[in-house]
Amino acid sequence: MSDKRVYSDNPRVLAVQTLAKIKNGAYSNLQLNQVIKQHHLGEADKRLLTTLVYGVIQHRMTFEYWLLPFIGDKKIDAWVRELLYTAIFQMKFLDKIPEHAIFNESIEVAKILGHVGTGKYVTAILHNIGRQGLQDTAKIEDSIQRLSIEKSLPIWLIEELVRQNGEQATRAMIETINDAPQQSVRVNTVLATDEEVEQALIAENFTFVKSHVADHAYVVSGGHVASSKAFHDGLLTIQDESAMLPVESMHLTEDVKTILDAAAAPGGKTTQIAQYIAEDAMITALDIHEHKIKLIKSHAERLHVSEKINTRVLDARKVPTEIDQKFDRILVDAPCSGFGLLRRKPEIRYDKTLKDVDNLAHLQFEILDSVSQNVADNGMIVYSTCTILRQENDDVVAKFLAKHADFELVPTQTSKNLKPNRQEKVLHVYPNDYQTDGFFVATFQKKTATTSA
Known part of the structure; x- marks a missing residue:
């Protein structure tokens, strides 16, 4: 990070500062939202900032x-490298900005965050790039290494995906991995109908299309939804379309009265459950960290569903010894590697x-194994992850079923009946299927005591 303490509303300056912080461990989406809230940016500058930050991270290799x-x-200083990356990104991926403008703006950022010498160094590098061009990745002979550099993914991950899915399917999957993420929202049906949310979005000049993946959901563009009045008033919440599918798979009928959300933070799925359960039903929402419990509570308060949620700081692996209640439904949205995101x-x-x-697959199994002791007869566990690796998905499911003859795997069903012709009972959603996050959902039903006997 630059040693100079600079406050600026210049989106290119903010992009470089944000990238330097992310390189030091901050999460991109959280850091971006924080920067947008702290600065006075028009919609065009917000879009440029977001595009630069995601673009550089996605193509870093x-x-x-x-x-x-x-x-x-x-x-060279880390922030100078990030600045050069933003310039290259604009040259290669943003065709509406002339090269001379990219160079001039980048050199100006170097002067703002550094000094005259930094400006001269950046000028020299950019002019050399302009004269000589960038080396062709086709020169990389090894196909996996070339794919790794072109898609900016570690070699081990590509090799693992090829092993699990074949090269053709892997290429199709990662072809879309660096596309800009869509902004999707879930209607809070406790406070509003789909039609009322549509009118609220129109009133704030957003454009939207109804989701083809999840119910009561929209893909929205034309602004930062988290800054909208509709969001502030709790009429909607931001959630990826595929992240809505585990709750859709829980079959939350009027007869379902007790629900455990075993790894609930930050509360997106917890509040989604709260929308669909009966008035006299109750959710127990767990997380291992107190500060994450606060996120769940804040989320629930904004959406006006707090009265249906009891939060508790607890490691889900301790559920059998700390909670003697049996649950009609348990959601295990497990901690995972996140490669679907x-x-x-x-x-x-x-x-x-x-x-x-x-290591994560081992943890996931431990959580599933533990909470299964608290499922009521004929109750269900929905197990989900936001990853595309089978170690954390199919392998965990197989291991669980091998140990638990009192459970059976039943077909995962969603409101939009996704992938109706699939041969497997679990649901794999890959990033290229619907242009959403990658997700995995499995549904287990506990047999009655007489059935399992």
């Missing part, structure tokens, strides 16, 4: 490959390993 011939092993949280691709995936 490609930009590193392109920049290498111009800087060699010279050590690469459009929305592109930075996670760079710091996770296959060992991390294996």
Whole structure:
């Protein structure tokens, strides 16, 4: 990060500052929302800031490959590297901005965040790029390594996806992985109908289309929905379309009275459950961290569903010893590697390993194994992850069923009847299926005591 303490509403300056913070461990979506709220930006500047930040993170390995011939092993400040990446991104992916304008703006940012010498260095690099062009990835002979650089994904992840899905399916899957994430919202049916939300969005000049993936959902453009009056008033909440599917799969009828959300933070699915349950039903929402419990409560208050949710700080693996209640429904939206979220949280691709995936799969099984002891007869567990790796999905399901003869896997069903002709009972949603986050949903039903005997 630049040593200079600079406050600016220039979206290019903010992009470089934000990227430097993300490189130091901040989450891209949280950091971006914070920056947008703290600065006075018009819609065009918000779009440019968001595009630059996501674009650089998504293509970081490609930009590193392109920049290498111009800087060699010279050590440069991290923020200067991020600035050069933003310039390259604009050159390669934003065709409406002339090259001379990109250069001039980037050099100006270098002067604002650095000093005259930094400006001269950035000027020299950019002019060299302008004269010589960027090296062609086609020169990379190894096909997996080339795909890794072109899509900016670690080699181990590509190899694993190819092993699990084949090369053709993997190429189709990751072809869309760096597309801009869509902004989708869920209608809070406790406070508004779909039609009322449509009118609220129109009143604030948003454009939208009804979701083809989830019920009471819209894909919205034309502004930052989290800043809207409709959001503030609790008429809607931001949630990816595929993230709505686990709750749709829970079969929340009027007879369902007790629900456990075993890993509930930040509360998107908890509040979704609250929309559909009976007036006398109650959700117990758990998380291991107190500050995340506060997020659930805040979310529930904004959406006016707090009275249906009891929150508790508890590790879900301790449910059998700490909670003696039986539940009609349990949702295990498990902690996972998050590789289905690469459009929305592109930075996670760079710091996770296959060992991390294996460790998470072990944790996921432990949670499922534990909470299964608190399922009522004929009750259900919905298990979901936002990853596309089978170690955390199908393998966990198989391991659970192997240990628990008192449960059976039943077909996962969603409101829009997604993938009706699939052969498997679980539901895999890949990023290229519907241009949503990647998600996995499995549904277990507990057999009655007489059935399992």
